[in-house]
Amino acid sequence: xxxxxxxxxxxxxxxxxxxxGIGPKTAQRLALHLIKRPEADIQALAQALLEAKQQVGLCSxxxxxxxxxxxxxxASPQRDNHTICVxxxxxxxxxxxxxxxxxxxxxxxxxxxxxxxxxxxxxxxIQPLIQRASQPQVEEVILAxxxxxxxxxxxxxxxxxxRPFVKVTRIAFGLPVGGDLDYADEMTLARAxxxxxxxxxx
Amino acid sequence: xxxxxxxxxxxxxxxxxxxxGIGPKTAQRLALHLIKRPEADIQALAQALLEAKQQVGLCSxxxxxxxxxxxxxxASPQRDNHTICVxxxxxxxxxxxxxxxxxxxxxxxxxxxxxxxxxxxxxxxIQPLIQRASQPQVEEVILAxxxxxxxxxxxxxxxxxxRPFVKVTRIAFGLPVGGDLDYADEMTLARAxxxxxxxxxx
Numbered sequence: 581x582x583x584x585x586x587x588x589x590x591x592x593x594x595x596x597x598x599x600x601g602i603g604p605k606t607a608q609r610l611a612l613h614l615i616k617r618p619e620a621d622i623q624a625l626a627q628a629l630l631e632a633k634q635q636v637g638l639c640s641x642x643x644x645x646x647x648x649x650x651x652x653x654x655a656s657p658q659r660d661n662h663t664i665c666v667x668x669x670x671x672x673x674x675x676x677x678x679x680x681x682x683x684x685x686x687x688x689x690x691x692x693x694x695x696x697x698x699x700x701x702x703x704x705x706i707q708p709l710i711q712r713a714s715q716p717q718v719e720e721v722i723l724a725x726x727x728x729x730x731x732x733x734x735x736x737x738x739x740x741x742x743r744p745f746v747k748v749t750r751i752a753f754g755l756p757v758g759g760d761l762d763y764a765d766e767m768t769l770a771r772a773x774x775x776x777x778x779x780x781x782x
Numbered sequence: 783x784x785x786x787x788x789x790x791x792x793x794x795x796x797x798x799x800x801x802x803g804i805g806p807k808t809a810q811r812l813a814l815h816l817i818k819r820p821e822a823d824i825q826a827l828a829q830a831l832l833e834a835k836q837q838v839g840l841c842s843x844x845x846x847x848x849x850x851x852x853x854x855x856x857a858s859p860q861r862d863n864h865t866i867c868v869x870x871x872x873x874x875x876x877x878x879x880x881x882x883x884x885x886x887x888x889x890x891x892x893x894x895x896x897x898x899x900x901x902x903x904x905x906x907x908i909q910p911l912i913q914r915a916s917q918p919q920v921e922e923v924i925l926a927x928x929x930x931x932x933x934x935x936x937x938x939x940x941x942x943x944x945r946p947f948v949k950v951t952r953i954a955f956g957l958p959v960g961g962d963l964d965y966a967d968e969m970t971l972a973r974a975x976x977x978x979x980x981x982x983x984x
Contacts, residue, residue, distance in 0.1 A: 584875075584876050584879040584880060585847075586848050586850075586853065586854065588833045588834040588837040588838050589834055589838050589849075591834065592830040592833075594830075596827075599815065600811065600815050601808065601811070601812075606803065608873075609802065609803070610801055610803075611834065612847075612872065613801065614831065614834065614835065615834050617835075619836070622831055622832060622835040624797060625797045626828035626829075626832050628796075628797040629797075629816065629824055629831075630824060630825070630828050631790045631793070631794075632791055632793065632794040632813065632817050633817055635790040636788055636790050645787075645788055645791060645814075645817070647788045647789055647790050648788075651788065671814055673786075674786050674810070678786060
């Protein structure tokens with residue numbers, strides 16, 4: 581016997597195992613759970629999968645994930661259009677939105693410059709960013725990109741291109757809130773020192 | 783804005799979150815991964831889900847999960863039909879099959895007796911087991927049921943019913959292979975002592 585699972589179950593487990601972070605044990609647990617659920621639930625999950633894939637594309641302005649040609653954030657008159665926050669991925673937009681602290685617009689690059697992986701600036705949405713950033717109402721571009729090697733390269737590359745048109749800033753790196761000096765790695769500590777600011781006395 | 787996700791993405795995340803062991807973070811990660819995959823992959827996953835649900839039922843003999851009316855194990859002439867191994871769930875059949883040490887047949891009860899949860903013997907596949915076990919070719923019924931309170935109750939109940947027809951055994955409980963006496967809990971150690979066997983000198 582090649583498999584201990586009946587064929588359709590084996591196929592489902594194989595499909596689930598392709599998901600990131602899902603190993604054979606978890607795939608089996610999920611599959612056995614799923615086939616015990618009512619058929620309507622399974623239909624709903626299959627439907628949600630197909631609809632998400634078919635309906636979600638990229639916003640034509642900022643390249644964030646969107647079911648409409650222009651995403652909710654770009655289309656919203658409540659959002660401040662003087663500021664553009666540049667991120668690598670839609671995931672980062674979601675993370676920043678969850679803070680509820682930022683009310684400007686976004687621009688999703690779609691990755692980071694990585695010569696090793698063959699990702700050059702032409703693969704990223706950099707040209708449309710330059711066009712957006714050179715519009716008169718834009719006052720500041722915030723680069724919110726991870727402090728990795730690829731992130732630094734991308735930040736410097738994009739920053740240089742934008743400098744002629746607009747004020748360019750980047751997010752702060754340092755000790756995380758709740759973090760402990762004693763446990764912080766040297767890179768983080770070095771960044772925290774370099775990024776020190778004068779205390780604003782009230 | 784009610785959600786930071788575009789609607790079809792929010793629906794997919796909501797569906798994924800209903801799976802056991804999948805929290806909001808994992809659901810988001812899976813959803814963002816899935817919508818980046820080629821549409822054919824998503825179709826294959828949706829298809830596998832629906833087919834597994836529609837095609838997999840229970841074997842009419844042993845109640846193991848099966849896409850056929852009679853499962854591969856029950857239908858196989860290679861399997862020893864003198865022995866029936868009784869388990870609570872199809873998961874247990876899969877676990878035992880993976881050892882490749884057992885070559886008899888199975889019987890899946892479909893749960894354990896649990897008065898607290900309202901599960902009485904009538905809810906389990908006990909009557910068909912008695913019919914199977916009283917067939918002349920059956921020589922031994924092995925009860926392979928977890929050593930929990932419900933498991934003990936079920937083992938004793940089923941064991942009493944089968945005793946008149948057939949030899950009834952149960953799997954051994956004791957120190958797991960690689961386990962450490964010093965770290966074993968008292969129940970396990972008590973079981974290991976009670977289950978001691980004379981050494982078989984070669």
